[in-house]
Amino acid sequence: GNSVTQMEGPVTLSEEAFLTINCTYTATGYPSLFWYVQYPGEGLQLLLKATKADDKGSNKGFEATYRKETTSFHLEKGSVQVSDSAVYFCALSDQGYGGSQGNLIFGKGTKLSVKP
Amino acid sequence: DTGVSQDPRHKITKRGQNVTFRCDPISEHNRLYWYRQTLGQGPEFLTYFQNEAQLEKSRLLSDRFSAERPKGSFSTLEIQRTEQGDSAMYLCASNLAGFYEQYFGPGTRLTVT
Numbered sequence: 001g002n003s004v005t006q007m008e009g010p011v012t013l014s015e016e017a018f019l020t021i022n023c024t025y026t027a028t029g030y031p032s033l034f035w036y037v038q039y040p041g042e043g044l045q046l047l048l049k050a051t052k053a054d055d056k057g058s059n060k061g062f063e064a065t066y067r068k069e070t071t072s073f074h075l076e077k078g079s080v081q082v083s084d085s086a087v088y089f090c091a092l093s094d095q096g097y098g099g100s101q102g103n104l105i106f107g108k109g110t111k112l113s114v115k116p
Numbered sequence: 117d118t119g120v121s122q123d124p125r126h127k128i129t130k131r132g133q134n135v136t137f138r139c140d141p142i143s144e145h146n147r148l149y150w151y152r153q154t155l156g157q158g159p160e161f162l163t164y165f166q167n168e169a170q171l172e173k174s175r176l177l178s179d180r181f182s183a184e185r186p187k188g189s190f191s192t193l194e195i196q197r198t199e200q201g202d203s204a205m206y207l208c209a210s211n212l213a214g215f216y217e218q219y220f221g222p223g224t225r226l227t228v229t
Contacts, residue, residue: 004158032216043120044159044207044220051216089158093216102172103149104209104218106158 002027006090006107013080013114021075021110023064023090031092033057033066033073034104038087047075047088080114087111118142120221122208128227129198136194137224141210148191149218150183151207152176159207165191166213198228 007022025033035047035057048057053068062077073090090107121140129135141148147166151159162181163173167188177183180198185191195202205225209218 034216036220043222044209046217046219049216091158094161103161103164103174104151104159105161108156108158 002031002092002094002105004090004092004105004107006088006110008108008110009087010111010113013112015082015114015116016079017114019075019077019080019084019112021088021090021112023073023075023107025071025073025090025092027071027092031094033064034091034093035062035064035073035075036089036091036106038089038109040086044089080112082114082116085112085114120208120210120219122206122221122224124224125222126225126227128229131200131228132197134194134196135198135226136192137206137226138190138192139208139210139221140190141208142219143189145210145212145219146188147211147213148185149209150191150193151209153205153207153223154203162193195226198226200228202226203228 003026005024032051034049036044037047048059050057050066056065064073064075087109089109091104094102123138149164150162153159161174162177163183165185180196183193205223207223208221211218
């Protein structure tokens with residue numbers, strides 16, 4: 001079945017450091033790919049998405065490119081801030097009823113801590 | 117736009133008791149999803165509805181679990197004869213069919229003692 005594998009954390013960085021969180025997936029068909037973020041004490045929020053190969057999703061300085069050839073969707077940010085400390089989840093959309101977008105399949109999450 | 121709400125936010129129950137959680141989606145959303153998240157793991161899909169129809173159920177949804185969305189608005193998730201392994205965060209999400217983003221509620225944290 002479809003699955004998502006992301007690098008295990010925790011990841012600890014100093015402010016202004018470069019961030020990469022690796023995510024690879026296994027899927028049949030052409031899923032959409034997502035990064036969700038969970039800040040301490042809050043619910044899951046969509047950070048960015050890409051719906052087809054070579055698409056680049058971006059938001060709040062974060063970027064990820066849908067690479068079909070390597071089945072990857074790595075999250076990057078050039079300069080992290082303390083406020084980026086959170087748990088980051090990579091996810092893909094499973095095929096749902098009648099071929100429509102269905103439920104999400106998540107990786108285990110990567111906890112990021114940014115120190116001032 | 118009030119977002120997805122869930123009630124209660126926390127529930128502590130004794131093993132063997134029944135519990136029920138409620139989810140109110142964003143009002144115009146016709147799809148509603150339930151997920152379960154245990155410590156250190158990502159959310160795992162349980163079931164989803166389009167309007168009042170339950171379209172998909174995960175194998176994680178054992179016979180002790182039942183979900184309803186009787187009028188296509190709010191949904192309830194009931195767990196009968198709770199077990200310690202049911203302790204988790206239960207998340208609800210909603211969206212419009214055909215749209216990619218799912219909007220998540222804050223979750224209900226269940227502790228079974």
